[in-house]
Amino acid sequence: MSLLSFFVRRSSAPVARERLQILLAHERTVNGKSDLAAVLQEEILAVIARHMAIDRDKVQVKLDRGPAVSTLEIDIEMPAEPALLAAARA
Amino acid sequence: MARVIVVTSGKGGVGKTTSTAALGAALAQAGQNVVVVDFDVGLRNLDLVMGAERRVVFDLINVVHGDAKLPQALIRDKRVETLHLLPASQTRDKDALRPEGVARVIGELRDRFDWVICDSPAGIERGATLAMYHADAAVVVTNPEVSSVRDSDRIIGLLDAKTQRAERGETIEKHLLLTRYDPVRAARGEMLKTEDVLEILSIPLLGIIPDSQEVLRASNLGIPVTLANASSSPARAYFEAAKRLKGETLPVTVPVERNASFIGRLFGRRAVA
Numbered sequence: 001m002s003l004l005s006f007f008v009r010r011s012s013a014p015v016a017r018e019r020l021q022i023l024l025a026h027e028r029t030v031n032g033k034s035d036l037a038a039v040l041q042e043e044i045l046a047v048i049a050r051h052m053a054i055d056r057d058k059v060q061v062k063l064d065r066g067p068a069v070s071t072l073e074i075d076i077e078m079p080a081e082p083a084l085l086a087a088a089r090a
Numbered sequence: 091m092a093r094v095i096v097v098t099s100g101k102g103g104v105g106k107t108t109s110t111a112a113l114g115a116a117l118a119q120a121g122q123n124v125v126v127v128d129f130d131v132g133l134r135n136l137d138l139v140m141g142a143e144r145r146v147v148f149d150l151i152n153v154v155h156g157d158a159k160l161p162q163a164l165i166r167d168k169r170v171e172t173l174h175l176l177p178a179s180q181t182r183d184k185d186a187l188r189p190e191g192v193a194r195v196i197g198e199l200r201d202r203f204d205w206v207i208c209d210s211p212a213g214i215e216r217g218a219t220l221a222m223y224h225a226d227a228a229v230v231v232t233n234p235e236v237s238s239v240r241d242s243d244r245i246i247g248l249l250d251a252k253t254q255r256a257e258r259g260e261t262i263e264k265h266l267l268l269t270r271y272d273p274v275r276a277a278r279g280e281m282l283k284t285e286d287v288l289e290i291l292s293i294p295l296l297g298i299i300p301d302s303q304e305v306l307r308a309s310n311l312g313i314p315v316t317l318a319n320a321s322s323s324p325a326r327a328y329f330e331a332a333k334r335l336k337g338e339t340l341p342v343t344v345p346v347e348r349n350a351s352f353i354g355r356l357f358g359r360r361a362v363a
Contacts, residue, residue: 014309023143027180035232057159065144 100241102212105269109285115314116332118173129221145205151179227263250254265296297331
C-alpha cells in the first residue's frame, strides 16, 4: 500500500451500503417473478432466429446493474454468408 | 487434473463464503485456473463477497436445468482473469438442484478448470450434501467455539458417509481451516486453542485465519481479502492455506498484522473490534 493511500484510505462501510442498496432494490422487484434478463434474451433471440440461423452456444449475455442505469449486452455471433442465405431462403 | 473442493462447516456464519472467495482468489493469483461455485441456492452471497452481484445473468440452477450453457453463466473476475464465479440462484430453492444435473455441471467444470471450489450452504440438508457429493477434498471451516466445533464434527461424519468417494469406498481428504482466531485470547485461555480443536476433530490443519477487521472491510468492498489487502494478516494466512491445498508443506503460523496503523495503536482499535 502506498503512503498516499494510507492517508486517504476511505472507510469501506459507505461502499457496502451503496452496493446493498442497488442490489436489494433490484432483488425486491425480481423475487417471485421470472428473471427479466432471461425473458428478454429469449424474445430477442426469437426475433433474430426469424431472419437467420443462429447457434445458441454462440450467444453471450452480459448484465451490469447500476444505480441509475443498467445495461444488458447480448452478443450474438452471426453465421457466415451461406448459412445466412439458406435461412433467408427457407 | 482438476480438483473439486467443498468449503463446508455445518454451522452458519463461520466464514465459508469469505474463505471460498479468498482461497479461490489466492489460487488464481498464483496462476491457477479457478472457478468458485455458490451452492447456497435461495440465499446466495458469494457474488456479493466477490463484487460481481451486478453482473449475474444466469446461475447454477439455469445450467443444471439446461436453460443456459455453462459459459453463459460463468462470470469472469475483473481483477484476476483466471478467476471465475458460478453464482447460485436467488429466486429458486434447493429442491431445484437435481443430482444428475449437478453431476453434469461438475463434470464440465472439471474439464475447464484446475480448481472447482464449492461454497456449501450451512446445515446438513440437500444443498450441503449436494455441494460435498462430488468433492475430492473438503475444507472444514471452524471457529474456535464449542457449537462450531461440534457442527464440524457432524460434517466430517457426513463427508465420510455421504460423498461419492465415500460411497466408492475411497477416502476423502479433509482439511481444517480455523477462522476468526484471536491468538491473544487463546493464550489467555478465553478461547479454544488450535491444539484443542485439532485434538477433538483430528483432521490435518490447513491454516489459521486470524480475526481481523480486514475481512469485514474486504466484504464491504466486494473484493476477496487476498486481493483487497494482500499484505494483511488474514490474506497471508489464506495464501499459505492455498499453498497447502496445492500440496506444499509449510509450517502453520498465525500471521500478525505487520503495520498496525499508528492511530489504530493509539486508540487501541483491536480492543473494541
